[in-house]
Amino acid sequence: MFSGLNNFFKKILPKGLFYRSLIIVAAPTILLQLIVTVVFFDSIWIKANKGMTRSLVGEIKTLNDVYNTENKDQINYFTDIYKKNFDFVINSVNEPFPNEVFERRFSPMDRSLRRELKSTFGNDNYWFNTVNYLDIVEVRIRTGNKHLQFFFPKERIATSSVRLFVLWITLPSIILILIAILFLKNQTRPITNLAKAAQRFGKGDYINEFRPSGAREIRNAAYEFDRMAKRINRHLNQRSEMLSGISHDLRTPLTRLKLQLAMVNNKEISNNMSKDIDEMENMLNDYLQFAKTQAKENTEKVFLKDIFQTIESRIKNSNLKFIIKDEISFYGRKNALQRCFTNIINNGLIYGKNVVVTVQKSPNRAIVLFDDDGPGIPIEHYRNVFKPFFRLDKSRSLNKSGVGLGLAIVEDIVHSHGGNIQLSKSESGGLQVKISLPF
Numbered sequence: 001m002f003s004g005l006n007n008f009f010k011k012i013l014p015k016g017l018f019y020r021s022l023i024i025v026a027a028p029t030i031l032l033q034l035i036v037t038v039v040f041f042d043s044i045w046i047k048a049n050k051g052m053t054r055s056l057v058g059e060i061k062t063l064n065d066v067y068n069t070e071n072k073d074q075i076n077y078f079t080d081i082y083k084k085n086f087d088f089v090i091n092s093v094n095e096p097f098p099n100e101v102f103e104r105r106f107s108p109m110d111r112s113l114r115r116e117l118k119s120t121f122g123n124d125n126y127w128f129n130t131v132n133y134l135d136i137v138e139v140r141i142r143t144g145n146k147h148l149q150f151f152f153p154k155e156r157i158a159t160s161s162v163r164l165f166v167l168w169i170t171l172p173s174i175i176l177i178l179i180a181i182l183f184l185k186n187q188t189r190p191i192t193n194l195a196k197a198a199q200r201f202g203k204g205d206y207i208n209e210f211r212p213s214g215a216r217e218i219r220n221a222a223y224e225f226d227r228m229a230k231r232i233n234r235h236l237n238q239r240s241e242m243l244s245g246i247s248h249d250l251r252t253p254l255t256r257l258k259l260q261l262a263m264v265n266n267k268e269i270s271n272n273m274s275k276d277i278d279e280m281e282n283m284l285n286d287y288l289q290f291a292k293t294q295a296k297e298n299t300e301k302v303f304l305k306d307i308f309q310t311i312e313s314r315i316k317n318s319n320l321k322f323i324i325k326d327e328i329s330f331y332g333r334k335n336a337l338q339r340c341f342t343n344i345i346n347n348g349l350i351y352g353k354n355v356v357v358t359v360q361k362s363p364n365r366a367i368v369l370f371d372d373d374g375p376g377i378p379i380e381h382y383r384n385v386f387k388p389f390f391r392l393d394k395s396r397s398l399n400k401s402g403v404g405l406g407l408a409i410v411e412d413i414v415h416s417h418g419g420n421i422q423l424s425k426s427e428s429g430g431l432q433v434k435i436s437l438p439f
Contacts, residue, residue, distance in 0.1 A: 017188050018184055018185070021184050026177050046112075050116075052157050053109075053112040053116050054116050061120055061121075062078075063082070064141050064148060067148055087152060088152050089151035090151075091149040092149070093146060093148070097142070102138075103129070107130070113137075114128075124142070128140070136154065137151070137154050187214065189213075190212070190219075190222065191214070194221065197210045198225065200299075202418070210225075250284055254280060254281055261274055261277070300333075300334060302334045304324070304366060305324050305327060307337055308357060308359070315342075315349075320349065321355070322359075323356065323358045328359065330366065330439030333417070340414060341357075345357065345370065347406060348374065348430070352374030352375075353373055356371045364439065365419075365436045366438075366439055367436050368434075369432060371426040373426070373430045374430040374431060376425060377423065386407050386408055386411045387408065388408040390408075419435060421434065421435050
C-alpha cells in the first residue's frame with residue numbers, strides 16, 4: 001500500500017528542482033493560511049453571523065408583536081424609527097406566501113436565518129428571499145390572515161469584514177510566494193547552468209566562458225567541474241598533438257624513401273616498395289584524420305541539407321542518391337559532421353555500387369540512414385568495427401588502405417553530438433548505418 005502511494009506521488013510530483021523547492025516553500029504557507037481561514041470562519045465569522053441573525057430576528061419578533069396590538073400610533077412610531085435608523089422597509093401584505101423558494105442551500109447566512117426564524121415563528125409562518133436582490137434581504141412573517149413584509153440590508157446579518165479578511169489572507173500569501181519564486185530562480189539558475197555546461201562538455205564543446213555562481217556548495221561543485229573539464233581538455237589536446245606530430249614527422253622519411261625509389265633501376269622492387277610506402281602514407285592520413293576529430297571546433301547552427309549538398313558536390317558520384325524528407329537544423333560542429341558522413345558514404349561506395357542517404361525527422365531527433373548494396377558485415381562484428389584499429393579480414397574491410405579508424409572516428413563524432421549509431425542489414429542486401437542526432 002505504502003509502495004503504491006509512493007509511486008503515485010512520484011508520478012504526479014514535478015521532476016524539476018525549482019518546482020520541488022517551490023512546493024516545499026509554498027505548500028506550508030498555503031496550508032497555514034487555509035487552517036487560519038477555516039478556524040476564523042468557523043469560530044469567529046459563523047458565531048458573529050449567528051449573533052447578528054438572532055438579534056435581527058428578535059427585532060422582527062418585536063415589530064410583529066407591535067403590529068399584532070393594532071395600536072396604529074405605536075405601529076407608526078416603531079415603523080418610522082426603523083426606517084430612519086436601520087434602513088428597514090415594513091409593509092403589510094394580504095396575499096399568501098410565494099410558492100417559490102429564494103434561498104441558498106449551502107450559504108451559512110441563509111442557514112442561520114432559517115434556523116432563527118424557524119425557532120421563533122415555527123415552520124410555516126415565515127418566508128425569506130436572499131437571492132433576488134444584491135444587498136437586500138426580504139423576510140415575510142405570517143400574522144393571522146395577512147403577513148408582514150420586511151426589507152433590510154444584508155449587512156445586518158453578514159459581517160462586512162469577511163472580504164477584507166480574505167484579502168489580507170490571500171494577498172500576503174501571493175506576495176510571499178512571488179518572493180519565494182524570485183529567490184528560488186536565483187538559487188536554481190547556477191545548477192541549471194552547471195547542468196547545461198556538463199551537457200555541452202559531454203557533446204565535445206569547449207567550455208571556456210563558464211563562471212561558477214550561486215551558493216557555496218554549488219560554487220564548489222562548479223569549480224571542480226571546471227578544473228575537471230580543463231584537465232580532460234588538456235589531456236585530449238596533448239594526445240591529439242602527439243599523434244599529429246608523430247604523423248607529420250613520419251612524412252619526412254617517407255618522402256625521402258619516395259625520392260630514393262625513383263632512382264632505383266629495378267622497376268619490380270620499386271613498384272612493390274612504392275605500394276608499401278603509399279599504404280604507410282594512407283595510414284598516416286588516417287591517424288591525422290583521427291587527430292582532427294579531437295581538434296577544437298566551435299558549435300554553430302548547422303543544416304543537414306547544406307552538409308549533404310556539400311558532400312554531393314565533392315564526391316560527384318552518380319551512384320550516390322540523397323532523399324531528404326525534412327528540413328532539419330540543430331547546433332553542432334559542421335566540419336566534424338561532414339567528415340563523419342563522408343566516411344560512411346565512401347565506405348559504402350568502395351564496398352558496394354550504390355549508396356542511398358535518407359534524412360527524416362522524429363519528434364526530437366534527426367534520423368540519417370545510409371544504405372548500400374555491398375557484402376555487409378556479420379552481425380557478430382557490429383560492435384567490433386567501432387573499435388580503433390579493428391579490421392575485417394573477410395567479406396568487407398571497412399578501410400583496406402587504412403588502419404581501421406574509419407568507424408571509430410564516425411562513432412566518436414556521433415557520440416560527441418549526443419547521438420547514437422546502429423548497424424543493421426540494408427533492404428538492398430548490404431549494410432545500413434542509422435545515425436540519430438538530438439535537436
